Amino acid sequence: MTWDILGHEWAVNLLQEHVARDRLRHAYLLIGPRGVGRRTLALRLAQAVNCPQPAAAGDPCRVCRACLQIERMQYPDLTVVQAETEGGVLKVDQVRELQHSLALAPYEARYRVALLLRFEEAHASAANALLKTLEEPPAQVIMLLTASSQESLLPTIVSRCEPLRLRPLALEDVAQGLQTRWQAPEAQATLLAHLSGGRPGYALALYREPERLQQRQEWVQALFHLLKDGRVQRFNYIKELTKDSNKEKEKPRDRLRQVVLAWLPVWRDVLLRAAGSAAPLINPDLEADVARLASALGPQTARQIVANLDRSLELLDKNANPQLVGEVLMLDLPRF
Amino acid sequence: MKASVLQENLAHGLSMVSRAVSPRSTLPVLANILVATDEGRLRLSATNLELGITSWIGAKVEDEGAITVPARTFSDMISTLPNDRVNLSLNVRTQTLNVRCGSSNADIKGIDAQEFPPLPSPDLASGIQMNVADLKEMIQQVAFAASSDEARPVLTGILLTVQGNKVVLSAADGFRLSIRRAELSSQVARPITAIIPARALIELARISTDGGDQPLTMVLPPGRGQVIFRTKDAELTSQLIEGTFPDLEQVIPRNSRTRTVLSTAAFLKACKQAEIFAREGSHIARINIIPGGEMQPGIVEISGQSEETGFNQTQVDCTVEGPGILIAFNVRFLREVLEVIKTPNVVIETTADNSPGVFKPVGDDNFTHVIMPMHLGD
Numbered sequence: 001m002t003w004d005i006l007g008h009e010w011a012v013n014l015l016q017e018h019v020a021r022d023r024l025r026h027a028y029l030l031i032g033p034r035g036v037g038r039r040t041l042a043l044r045l046a047q048a049v050n051c052p053q054p055a056a057a058g059d060p061c062r063v064c065r066a067c068l069q070i071e072r073m074q075y076p077d078l079t080v081v082q083a084e085t086e087g088g089v090l091k092v093d094q095v096r097e098l099q100h101s102l103a104l105a106p107y108e109a110r111y112r113v114a115l116l117l118r119f120e121e122a123h124a125s126a127a128n129a130l131l132k133t134l135e136e137p138p139a140q141v142i143m144l145l146t147a148s149s150q151e152s153l154l155p156t157i158v159s160r161c162e163p164l165r166l167r168p169l170a171l172e173d174v175a176q177g178l179q180t181r182w183q184a185p186e187a188q189a190t191l192l193a194h195l196s197g198g199r200p201g202y203a204l205a206l207y208r209e210p211e212r213l214q215q216r217q218e219w220v221q222a223l224f225h226l227l228k229d230g231r232v233q234r235f236n237y238i239k240e241l242t243k244d245s246n247k248e249k250e251k252p253r254d255r256l257r258q259v260v261l262a263w264l265p266v267w268r269d270v271l272l273r274a275a276g277s278a279a280p281l282i283n284p285d286l287e288a289d290v291a292r293l294a295s296a297l298g299p300q301t302a303r304q305i306v307a308n309l310d311r312s313l314e315l316l317d318k319n320a321n322p323q324l325v326g327e328v329l330m331l332d333l334p335r336f
Numbered sequence: 337m338k339a340s341v342l343q344e345n346l347a348h349g350l351s352m353v354s355r356a357v358s359p360r361s362t363l364p365v366l367a368n369i370l371v372a373t374d375e376g377r378l379r380l381s382a383t384n385l386e387l388g389i390t391s392w393i394g395a396k397v398e399d400e401g402a403i404t405v406p407a408r409t410f411s412d413m414i415s416t417l418p419n420d421r422v423n424l425s426l427n428v429r430t431q432t433l434n435v436r437c438g439s440s441n442a443d444i445k446g447i448d449a450q451e452f453p454p455l456p457s458p459d460l461a462s463g464i465q466m467n468v469a470d471l472k473e474m475i476q477q478v479a480f481a482a483s484s485d486e487a488r489p490v491l492t493g494i495l496l497t498v499q500g501n502k503v504v505l506s507a508a509d510g511f512r513l514s515i516r517r518a519e520l521s522s523q524v525a526r527p528i529t530a531i532i533p534a535r536a537l538i539e540l541a542r543i544s545t546d547g548g549d550q551p552l553t554m555v556l557p558p559g560r561g562q563v564i565f566r567t568k569d570a571e572l573t574s575q576l577i578e579g580t581f582p583d584l585e586q587v588i589p590r591n592s593r594t595r596t597v598l599s600t601a602a603f604l605k606a607c608k609q610a611e612i613f614a615r616e617g618s619h620i621a622r623i624n625i626i627p628g629g630e631m632q633p634g635i636v637e638i639s640g641q642s643e644e645t646g647f648n649q650t651q652v653d654c655t656v657e658g659p660g661i662l663i664a665f666n667v668r669f670l671r672e673v674l675e676v677i678k679t680p681n682v683v684i685e686t687t688a689d690n691s692p693g694v695f696k697p698v699g700d701d702n703f704t705h706v707i708m709p710m711h712l713g714d
Contacts, residue, residue, distance in 0.1 A: 065450075073362065074362065074363045074364070074365075074451075075363075076363070076385050076453045079362075080362055096486050099486055099489065100486050100489065100492075101385070101386065102489075103486075103489030103490070103492075103577050103578060103579065104386055104533070104561070104575035104576065104577055104578070105560075105561020105562065105575050105576045105577075105578050106561060107385050107453060107575060108453070108454060132487070138578045138579065139578065140578060
């Protein structure tokens with residue numbers, strides 16, 4: 001097996017079978033949390049069907065020009081369609097453009113592969129525009145969709161694809177993989193495996209970009225400070241956070257989203273401990289703090305905070321003023 | 337690579353290929369133009385993976401080589417240079433193209449030519465020989481009838497069929513269809529059926545303006561899903577559209593009740609006038625065909641009308657066989673077909689106000705155009 005993917009053996013086996021026996025479906029839907037390996041799996045499949053000199057049927061060589069270009073998502077017969085930014089909207093025009101290119105014969109490969117990433121971000125009109133193509137794509141086309149969950153898509157989309165549900169890996173497997181494949185030190189690998197919640201792609205991203213990990217730690221530390229602080233300091237923090245600075249490209253909305261996404265796992269851990277669960281924590285490095293918060297706040301409050309954070313993510317998506325969202329969050333945060 | 341070319345030739349070549357550049361693609365290399373030495377000439381190529389254009393220009397080649405450079409930068413730069421010799425030299429290590437001309441000197445950063453999508457190398461011997469001017473006329477008579485609606489991709493293309501020594505181009509958009517036949521100078525070994533994007537053929541007609549009587553070779557490599565048109569110093573490649581084209585012959589009415597012959601120029605002029613009035617409203621031109629009596633010609637009344645603009649009517653003399661008829665067509669469709677009919681007279685074949693009208697040049701059986709009528713309303 002040369003697909004070289006961490007975990008998801010069953011999915012790899014299944015797809016390999018499909019390629020080897022020429023039983024490819026016209027559309028696959030890869031469902032799973034961000035960073036679990038949906039896109040990697042899709043790209044491997046694209047390589048498997050289009051590699052001009054596979055080691056065996058369904059085994060891409062991964063060294064030829066075609067394989068390398070697919071890996072970089074820069075291959076003539078691979079069309080990648082996704083929302084401009086994460087959390088953005090995939091527009092109907094992009095689908096139309098895709099349909100135009102899919103009607104053409106493949107440029108050099110056997111199949112034209114369309115890769116639609118984060119399809120839950122597709123505008124309803126874009127999803128509907130795709131239905132016809134998804135139902136009856138031209139013979140030489142394979143459609144690959146990725147999404148966070150089945151429920152986030154139109155049922156008419158899901159029913160036209162073969163769904164493959166990718167689940168987070170066991171934490172040890174991620175830690176092991178980080179150590180053997182990317183030579184991560186053991187302690188860090190274990191921490192990253194926990195932080196990623198079993199999503200190898202996310203763990204790897206944190207490993208390769210230590211500043212992201214650093215940033216997360218800062219935000220989490222800030223959270224613990226804020227818990228002690230009064231309303232004035234809390235509002236000041238939010239004001240700083242959501243200030244429109246021209247220097248960074250990052251928008252206040254995205255920054256606040258990142259912060260909320262960093263806090264959410266902490267509260268998840270608190271909720272778990274407060275409810276008396278022994279499930280592994282996402283933040284093993286904060287074990288003591290989490291236990292302290294859990295015993296002081298109890299499951300009710302923890303649940304409420306998790307719900308609040310969830311709600312603020314939703315509000316940010318709906319274009320609410322980031323500063324207001326942050327302030328509301330701060331008002332509901334208990335003082336501890 | 338080390339080569340020198342005339343600025344004029346280079347600018348001309350660049351303007352030709354830059355139509356195929358796609359600046360906003362996910363593949364950065366598609367925003368670039370391939371500049372390569374090729375058997376003593378300089379090859380300029382661009383592709384957007386649907387349409388590829390190559391132009392060869394005469395050059396003095398000292399060293400072979402290839403690179404891709406950003407299309408915008410390169411053509412803007414070249415167009416500002418004096419009409420003089422341009423020296424191009426490639427620094428392979430930094431992938432930079434040095435451009436020297438007169439007193440100016442520029443270094444353009446490029447992308448490795450290996451990144452450029454592989455270009456076809458057609459077997460020209462297996463191709464079909466045609467004449468540029470003839471093909472261009474065929475395209476102009478058919479391409480405008482192709483659909484622009486992406487929902488039915490097949491109809492955005494033009495069907496090419498070749499059998500024996502007959503070649504046919506046909507296009508349809510659901511409201512009208514255009515069929516143009518022609519004969520080849522030689523027999524073709526195997527029959528060909530392919531759907532070529534209308535855009536590609538329109539582009540081919542555009543770039544072959546100075547073609548004149550030049551020969552052109554058309555190649556469809558089997559199993560590649562591509563068509564290649566090659567002239568002496570240019571090549572256009574297009575991906576074919578996959579699918580089955582509807583059988584248009586079935587749609588063409590076999591017989592008609594009324595056959596009207598009138599002057600193409602006068603009819604076109606009348607339609608243009610009617611369009612001025614009809615374009616604000618429903619684009620309807622009403623055609624009232626009145627047969628003449630003894631010693632007196634028939635008359636076609638062409639009228640356009642809209643609430644805001646007003647009313648216009650033009651009479652054109654004609655000869656009518658069969659009963660009179662009042663029928664309405666989309667005036668733009670009428671104008672577009674009359675503009676490509678080259679003969680002095682045109683024949684309209686109609687049966688009823690709800691069945692399609694057939695338009696043909698008089699004395700030329702190679703062109704047929706069919707338009708669906710519109711509702712007359714009140």
